Amino acid sequence: MNETLNNSHGIVSLTTTHLNKLMWSHYGDSHKGFCIEFEIDDSNPAFKGKLYKVKYEEEPMIFNQEIMSSPYKERNDFMFKVITTKDKVWEYEDEYRLILDFTGITPEDSTFIPPLYTVILRPKYVFKIIFGYMCDQKYINDVKSWALKCGATHIELFKITLCPEKYELTLKDIA
Template structure:
C-alpha cells in the first residue's frame, strides 16, 4: 500500500499503513519473550486455553500508561468535531445538533469529545505487555508476588502466522516501549492524524523512564467492537459489552518453558514433605492449583524451572533450576530437582 501516515511525537517516529506500523529506527525482534502471571484461576485458564489477554488502557497498572490525558483537544476545529461525530455517532446527531454540541463541549474542555473519542478508539484496540527480562526481582515481586509463574515464549512461534488462530484480528502491531523523560501532550487535529490508529499507538507506546527496567515489548491487536470497562475511569458511564473478546490465541509450540516463582511451593494448598513429595490439598478453592500442576506434569514436564536463592562467589544471588514431577497418585507428586541450574 502506498498511502501511509507518518508522525513524530516525543522523538518517536511512526509510519502506519495497512501492512502495520513501523518505528524508526527499526528494531530486532527478541528471540524470546516473557509474560508474568499471578497464580489464580483466570490466569490458569488463560494457559489452558492458550491466549494472551489484550488489555484495555483502563486496566493497566500505571495510571499514566496509555492515558487519554495525553491528548490535547483544545485546538479542535468545529469541522473536525463534526466529522468525528458524524462518523461515530451519525445516528444521534444532525449537523445542527453537532454545532450546538461543539459550543457546549468547548466550554468544558471537550470532556464529552474525549470520552467518545477514547470509547471509539479503545473498543477496537487491545494491548499485551511482554518483556525480554525474566530476571528482574521487581517484576517477580510486582506481577507474581514471587508465588506465580512466568511463561517463556519463542517470539517467532508466538507472532508468526497469528491469523491462523485469530481470524477476528484485523491487524497486529509489535514494538518496544519507548521510555521518555517527559510525556508530552499530543495535539489531535485532522492535519496530524487520519483516523485513530496512530494516536492509539502513541498513547500505548510512551512510558516514563521510571519503568525502563521492565524492557517491555507490546503486542497491540485490532478487532471490531471489544469490551470497554468504563467503570474504571468514568463512574457515570456503563461498561460497554463488545461482540468480540480481547484474546490473542497462540499455538502450544510457542511456549518454550514455564518458570515458577520461588514461593510457588509455599502456597497454602500445597504441602511439601521432607522427601520432596508434593501433595495438593483438595478443596473448592484449590481446584485451579490442582489443574495447574496437572497441566505442568502432562504438557510441560520437560520445561519447568523454579526460581531460588543461591550462594555463589561469596554472594547471595537469584538462580533458576530445572525440575520435573513424578506422579505418585492423584494429586500427589515427587519433585525431582535436576543439576541444570544457572544464575539469573
C-alpha cells in the same frame, strides 16, 4: 477513547528478562505468580507485525480533545505512541508490547472472569513457564496438569530460587 480501545484491542506486556527481582515484585504477584516464555519470531502469526518495543521518555504524551477530531491517521498515530511509551523510570523493564486486534474474536471458551482472550496462549507458542519462588504448589500442579492435558510436552517448567550467596534469582528445573 479508552472504551473503544478496550473493546477492540488487547495489549500484552512482555519483557526480555525473567530473572529481574523488580519485575517479579511488580508483575509476578510478589513472586507468587508465573512467567510465560514465548518464542517470538515473524513466522508466528500471533506476533507478526504486532510486537513493538516500548520507548521510555522524560515527558508524558499530552492528550487533548482536539486529537479526537483529527484525521484518522493522526488519531491512530497518537494512540499508538500513547500505547508504546512509558516514563523513563521504567526503562529497566525492557518492555515490548503485543497489540492484538480482537475484532471477530470472542473469549467464549475462557473460564476466567473477566474473560481471557487466549489467542497467544496456545500451547504451541509457549516454550517455558517459570513459577515464582513463593508460588503455591497446587497452582504449579494445575499448570502441569494443563500442559499434560494439552500434550504440550515441549514446555519447560522451572521455579525461581533465591541464590543464598548473592542477591540473585536462579532457575530450578521442575519438569
